[in-house]
Amino acid sequence: MSNYISAEEAISVIKSGDRVFFHGSACTPNYLIDELARQASRLEGIEMVSITQQGNVEIAKPQYKDTFFVNSLFVSSPVRDAVNSERGDFVPVFLSEIPILFRKNILPIDVALLTVSPPDKHGFCTLGTSVDVARAALDTAKIIIAMVNPLMPRTHGDGAVHISKIDKLVWREEELPTVDYGAKVGPEEMLVGKHVADLIDDKSTLQMGIGTIPDAVLKCLNNHKDLGVHTEMLSDGVIDLIKNEVVNNKYKGYHENKTITSFCFGTRRLYDFVDDNPVVVFKDVGDVNFPINIMKNKKMVAINSAIEIDLTGQVCADSIGTLQYSGIGGQMDFMRGAALSEGGKPIIAITSRTKKGVSRIVPFLKEGAGVVTTRGHIHYVVTEYGTAYLYGKNLLQRAHALISIAHPDDREMLEKAAFLRFKH
Missing domain, CATH: 3.40.1080.20 (Acetyl-CoA hydrolase/transferase C-terminal domain)
Known part of the structure; x- marks a missing residue:
């Protein structure tokens, strides 16, 4: 576990003015988001981009309006109030074309906050339940911070990422958001x-x-x-x-x-x-x-x-x-x-x-x-x-x-x- 650091240390690399991508759906990294909120006093002008956030999403709350701006590519309930206020906005875009926004630097990503499955014997983690637009964010972000959650499924397909490609690793076991x-x-x-x-x-x-x-x-x-x-x-x-x-x-x-x-x-x-x-x-x-x-x-x-x-x-x-x-x-x-x-x-x-x-x-x-x-x-x-x-x-x-x-x-x-x- 020597490669793992605290959430506080990992989030400390985020600086004022950064555009930060948040992994979505069951991969929403709320543990990292909570730490980002705790460091709000040292930051300003942080833009969050994401789809379908789940759970608490602390930074979307009104008390953080002077620090964080929620620029949503697909709105879900935790960020809906923020998006429909001065604290956020919405980007109309086809889901298929969101990766283009990242890859062509129309919305260049400074930092990606991801949740991944633990590395296998070859050192590969996966993007788990949400590859969707996260693959493009992973490929283009300047800094990658990943929460390694042993309860995150290891999935097949385009989500593989070698642990050496992740800049900051945080170990956190927690239940995934669910819906029936x-x-x-x-x-x-x-x-x-x-x-x-x-x-x-x-x-x-x-x-x-x-x-x-x-x-x-x-x-x-x-x-x-x-x-x-x-x-x-x-x-x-x-x-x-x-x-x-x-x-x-x-x-x-x-x-x-x-x-x-x-x-x-x-x-x-x-x-x-x-x-x-x-x-x-x-x-x-x-x-x-x-x-x-x-x-x-x-x-x-x-x-x-x-x-x-x-x-x-x-x-x-x-x-x-x-x-x-x-x-x-x-x-x-x-x-x-x-x-x-x-x-x-x-x-x-x-x-x-x-x-x-x-x-x-x-x-x-x-x-x-x-x-x-x-x-x-x-x-x-x-x-x-x-x-x-x-x-x-x-x-x-x-x-x-x-x-x-x-x-x-x-x-x-x-x-x-x-x-x-x-x-x-």
């Missing part, structure tokens, strides 16, 4: 999942976005055969499908016999499943989410969600009005890649209403809302009330198709809005 999307699936989500499953042919390749609906879809696939997985994110729902050989990756056309992902986030069962599992390959998100690579998979099915959809098919998936809620992420990468795939199906899957009873199908997007998937890219929209196919339809036809899958109590309002807009 499957436990949050309700009856409406299961109906959506069933309708989506009905669209999926045997020998299809799947991408699942983040949240409960993708897990609901996975719960409905037990009778399918010869499925493949090529996705930016992996959740618990795939485990039993792989174990039961529903997912065998035999007919993908690209990276056959492998489940391809860029990161995973779920329960400890998922982390144990991917640990040293050669069938699950974690790759740089610039590779996984590159639409030309996605389209190489046959019958590529992209399953993503939305905050709201207007009557013409514009999809807002990242904001609630002007409030930045999440990010562009990989939705457009996969919607386009699936559309270009032979037999592919790009799907937006939503419940017709929010938990608060607000219609997700709306006459107009909220003022200030961002369009993630344009109406030129939209194909299938699925709710618990059925499936609307919008591709090739004019605006009025789209409106009628979407109204037919809206909540019954919202249809009269939507019909009036469609009549006022289209006058026929």
